[in-house]
Amino acid sequence: MRTLIETRWGAAQLFASVTRNAMYRLCGAPRRSAATALVLAAMAGPAFGQGMAAPGDREIRIGNTAPYTGPASAYGVIAKTIAAYLDKVNAEGGINGRKVNMVTYDDAYEPTKTMAMTRKLVEDDNVLLTLGTVGTNTNAAIQPYLNSKKVPQLFALSGAAAWDQPQEFPWTMGFLPTYTAEAQIFAQYLLENHPRSRIAVLYQEDGMGKEYLKGLKDGLGGKIAIVAEAPYKVNDTNIDAQIAKLKASGADVLIEFTTPKFAVMAIRRSAELGWRPLQFVASISNSYSAVLQPAGPQNAEGVLSAAYRLEGEDAAAAGEAVFREWSAFMQRYLPSVSKTNGQAVLGYLVGKLTVEVLKNCGDDLSRENIMRQARLLKGIQLPMMVQGIQINTSPSDHAPIEQMRMMRFTNGQWQHFGPVRSGVDAGAVSESFKTIFKYGTATKRDLANQLNANTVSLMTGSFGSTYAQVGADLASVLDNGTALRILPVMGRGSVQAVSDILLLRGVDAGIVRKDTLSYLDRKDFAKDIRNQFVYVAKMFNEEMHVLAPKTITSMRDLDGKTVVVDLPDSSTFVTAINVFDRLGIRPHLIYQEPRLAVDMLRKGEVDAIVAIEGKPLQWLNQINDRNLHLVPVDYAKPLQEEYLPSKLGAADYPGLVPDGGYVETIAAEAVLASYNWAPNSDRYRRLSLLVDTMFDKVAQLQRPPFHPKWKELAPRATVSGWTRFKAAQEWLDRNMPLPAGAAAASGAVPAPAPAVAPTALAPQDRDPLYREFLEWRATRAKASTNR
Secondary structure (H helix, E strand, C coil): CCEEEEECCCHHHHHHHHCCCCCCCECCCCCCCCCEEEEEHHHCCHHHHHCEECCCCCEEEEEEEECCCCCCHHHHHHHHHHHHHHHHHHHCCCECCEEEEEEEEECCCCHHHHHHHHHHHHHCCCCCEEECCECHHHHHHHHHHHHHHCCCEEEEECCCHHHCCCCCCCCEEECCCCHHHHHHHHHHHHHHHCCCCEEEEEEECCHHHHHHHHHHHHHHCCCCEEEEEEEECCCCCCCHHHHHHHHHCCCCEEEEECCHHHHHHHHHHHHHCCCCCEEEECHHHCCHHHHHHHHCCCCCCCCEEEECECCCCCHHHHCHHHHHHHHHHHHHHCCCCCCCCHHHHHHHHHHHHHHHHHHHCCCCEEHHHHHHHHCCCCCECCCCECCCCCECCECCECCCCCEEEEEEEECCEEEEEEEEEECCCHHHHCHHHHHHHHHCCCCHHHHHHHHHHCEEEEECCCCCCHHHHHHHHHHHHHCECECCEEEEECCCCHHHHHHHHHHCCCCCEEEEEHHHHHHHHHHCCCCCHHHHEEEEEEEEEEEEEEEEECCCCCHHHHCCCEEECCCCCCHHHHHHHHHHHHHCCCCEEECCCHHHCHHHHHCCCCCEEEEEECCCCHHHHCCCCCCEEECCCCCCHHHCCCCEEEEEECCCCCCCCCCCCEEEEEEEEEEEEEECCCCCCHHHHHHHHHHHHHHHCHHHHCCCCCCHHHHHCCCCCCCCCCCECHHHHHHHHHHCCCCHHHHHHHCCCCCCCCCCCHHHCCHHHCCHHHHHHHHHHHHHHHHHHHC
């Protein structure tokens, strides 16, 4: 029979648990920790495996891993305090009549152990949520797993910004102010009070240390020099070499972004070397009992830090009632831990906030409701927090605490000073603000190179067109600061886009029509265009709209008539003249934007307007004129080589198509194309960035509010007769490999030969309009048989 570890801190709680008819034996926990016991797994009700506690269950089971051993063992007291606080809650009647059991394991601050223990908590112990995991790398190791299982990862104890990404990780929520925010508060203080200082930084060589360092640099903006940086590894036995290097730099400010063990070493070693810089310690390592006392209070005199929580002995700041409650709790439930231990205060706060969330859940203890309540915390001031700092969350904000206050260690105790500071600048979310800020401090050429290195210019279409909207969508989804920037450029359509890709400096790619490329190739307007152009992906299909008075009943009626076909550089222009040419129709062409020609049509100045764009067109959707209609475009044989059949329905154009009806038309294929850059060129590298990011995010682009035409994008769809961009083909081969028999049909080996029948492709890779074409052909065949 499988077992679980259920923590009970203190002999009284262990004895009480035995009386619940469970079988216990002590396990190998460190002697200085409270008792840990093994109990029968039968205590876990089946409802836990379904992600909720059933109304009849009298238990709320919470999972936790903590570093009871290893280099970060000083943090083990956090989990002990949380468990002790939950014992207090249970002794007072529990939460809404339910007892809370905290199942906790030692992960030794090792991500692989954290992952293994968390999996055990979820899959064997059937916990409702995980709580208070300590560390950046440890939380990062379990974040994807818990989100895939939809298990709340509440109050991750790390200041990494990764816990505040509700769109990507909706089941994760942090607790601490971010490392970036805290470092920027240090920067604010230095800029205001020591603007001419020279800074040295000691930091842990992992995600935590690097986020702290980045936050400091962003906050300083180059206005104060960081003259030396020294990383250390978490398993280093000493940091003597690092401190010696930092001292030799001549710095008069030392900032330590470290865990408690290394903060003790840094403070002590600096004093041994007689180096007395203005010293900052991170809030994760400012505990009196865990850091300052072991380092020697005399060595820590004058050390600065920032805090959101109070020290356990700060009765004056806490207030009499709060301090009395805190002291009574520690004395009764955790007497072996000093009240001066700041990590115990942190555990106390996490325990209180967890109880607040669970109380707000009422009888609905589903995982979904637990996260819902965690996102609705408003204006909460917890006891033992710095006055003026409140906890707030929302569905778009998973960072409960965003403020801190500076403090200085003086005469054996921390003293707060100055205002409550926010490390989150509302303007900091603007990448452009950040760029402008850096512009004043960085070398212009270096900054320009950095910003231009990963920028891709994309030629789109005219204002309001499908191309323009698709370009805007790409910029919205793909932009990622300096890692990738998409610049959609307004254009006039397919012909101009081809010209710009070939000739205009700085244009990397563009949205063009397949029939435009074919027309240029057939007319030999662009010599050897099939070798100069490559396509990234077939994007979508664009329907042919022919708006005319009801006296025009067919395309043949347009012979000799006056027809608006957009500007000569546009996509509509090329498709229109190509269709007219193939059908043997010779209209008189007017070059005007379709949306600007509606009044001309109503006045009889022109006989029809042609617009070939992805349906529904906004301007056409708004027309409700009983004298006008959409002229059907028959899928005649001369059109079948380059176009696909389609329909315009009442849902697309309610003012022009009767309810339940439709108008037959054709559709042209739009592709994302580029010049055939050499694989070793910088333009090839930039386009590869666009390809990788776009293909990775197709699913996001195909959801609202983005243009509905994205739903037609199938990355594997081929463009017959044209070669796919090499990097795009390589991405598909890596991520969407086809069976050997289908490779040729997919275009995996680029070749100008005719495409193999699409039936060789997987269903999801077939063009949506091609499927509609097959249905249309079958219907026509059946109709001819019945005649």
